[in-house]
Amino acid sequence: MIGQDNVFKSHMNSESVFKGNRDILRPSYIPEQLPHREDQIQDLASIMVTALKGNRPSNVLIFGKTGTGKTAVVRFLEREVNRLKRESSESELDDEFIDYDIERVEYVYVNCEVVDTHYGVMKNIGNKFVEEWSDQIPFTGWPMEKVYESLREKIDEEPRVVVIILDELDKLVTKSGDSVLYHLSKINSELEQSKVSLIGISNNLKFTEFLDPRVKSRLGEEKMIFPPYDAEQLKDILSDRAGKAFEPHVLGNDVISLCSALAAQEHGDARRALDLLRVSAEIADRERDEGVSTDHVYRAKNKIEQDCVREAVNTLPTHSKLVLYSILLMEQNGGEKLTTGEVYSAYNEVAKGSGMNPLTQRRITDLISELDMLGLVNARVKSFGRRGRTKEIQASVPKRDIIDLIEKDESIEKVNTLSVRGGKQTKLM
DNA sequence: TGTCCACTGGAAGGGAGGGCTT
DNA sequence: AAGCCCTCCCTTCCAGTGGACA
Secondary structure (H helix, E strand, O other): OOOOOOOOHHHHOOOOOEOOOHHHHOOOOOOOOOOOOHHHHHHHHHHHHHHHOOOOOOOEEEEEOOOOOHHHHHHHHHHHHHHHHHHHHOOOOOHHHOOOOHHHEEEEEEEOOOOOOHHHHHHHHHHOOOOOHHHOOOOOOOOHHHHHHHHHHHHOOOOOEEEEEEEOHHHHHHHHOOHHHHHHHOHHHHOOOOEEEEEEEEOOHHHHHHOOHHHHHHHOOEEEEEOOOOHHHHHHHHHHHHHHHEOOOOEOOOHHHHHHHHHHHOOOOHHHHHHHHHHHHHHHHHOOOOOEOHHHHHHHHHHHHHHHHHHHHHOOOHHHHHHHHHHHHHHHOOOOOEEHHHHHHHHHHHHHHOOOOOOOHHHHHHHHHHHHHOOOEEEEEEEOHHHOEEEEEEEOOOHHHHHHHHHOOOOOOOOOHHHOOOOOOOOOO
8 A cells, every 4th residue: 555645656656768667778688689699699599500400509608798798699599499499389380390399408597607616506507407396406515426416317307408508607617617517518428318518608718728628629619709899889789779668759869879989988898888878867767857868878877887886895705895994094094005014914903903803914915816806906016126025005996985885884893094004014913 | 146025826724604414 | 413515714834926135
């Protein structure tokens, strides 16, 4: 029941620039057409069509930067196969598919950024073929060999062609090595009824260097490289989606061009372009503006960047937060280009002040490297000759904002900034 | 040219925490 | 309950390093 003065009421009745489903502007949405990826779709379809005939398609490795449509193309084909399967079960298939064995094709999608352990990947694949909860592989507890055996048996229960999509595969390999790929790429020799084909998706061309040569050759039977989109192509993609997502005449003249141009500067990232357009419209909506203007786009750009940093900081483990906090406090007190030793001393004080046992310096060097990888600090190794060799560390986030954000964390005690000196520290060891 | 500093970063291993098996 | 497995986070140990300086 929505009462007379319910807080949502005024918002529910307000006009929106969106025509309805705003998920159309989310990168995960797969549209009916993928502009400027027709060639890639055809290439991949020509490999995957083998599966529809009941044979094993070659394994495929797909490379390309973020937002170049790799996942979209693969999932597009998955959807097409599922559509054929549906039509086939309802006997509505065209005659040309009469000789095909479409209902025996199964797709399994695993995002290795989310599931990044051997066990997790095997478990996820195996459980796709289980309906009963009690038959599921548990999320921990089994030896690897048993998980693999169970996965193999489940796949081989009936004759089928299983296409396993491993998205963000480089994340799995750099974190947990190539043993999953080793097992999956040789699984066909142990299957009696079924066949397995792998599609690996990665935005890092070099990750195959970490692979065992046998795995590398089995996995890379076919390779595809997705080029970045240029500004014109991004414009087509955005126009296509905007037509479905917005009421007519809502978008200002240059809104789509600007979103495309900004995203093209960042290696042609369509995901970025879509986010920009969506957030711009959300800002316009929130301010009850009737249309989206380029001003909204610039503000959306800032908002996305800020949200990214805040999200990254918020999800840091406590000790990483303490390290970042120490760096920011030292910089605020006049320190610049800090060394690992200086940061460690400051961190020691901050950790003790918060009632925590400080970690070792070895561990802190790893945490600093992680902060560097996240783009929250800039750390590079520099030699000072006789004065040693160490990292030179600088924060690359807005100091005051992030200090405030970290101080909101209950487990971290606000530190009297005067106690953490900028510049050279006296050693506490 | 050799020394030396202040680390870097790899390797190995411990232990806690999740959960299964017997 | 005891024994096992896997993952994560961490410590300990230590060889290696770039370049200023004697």
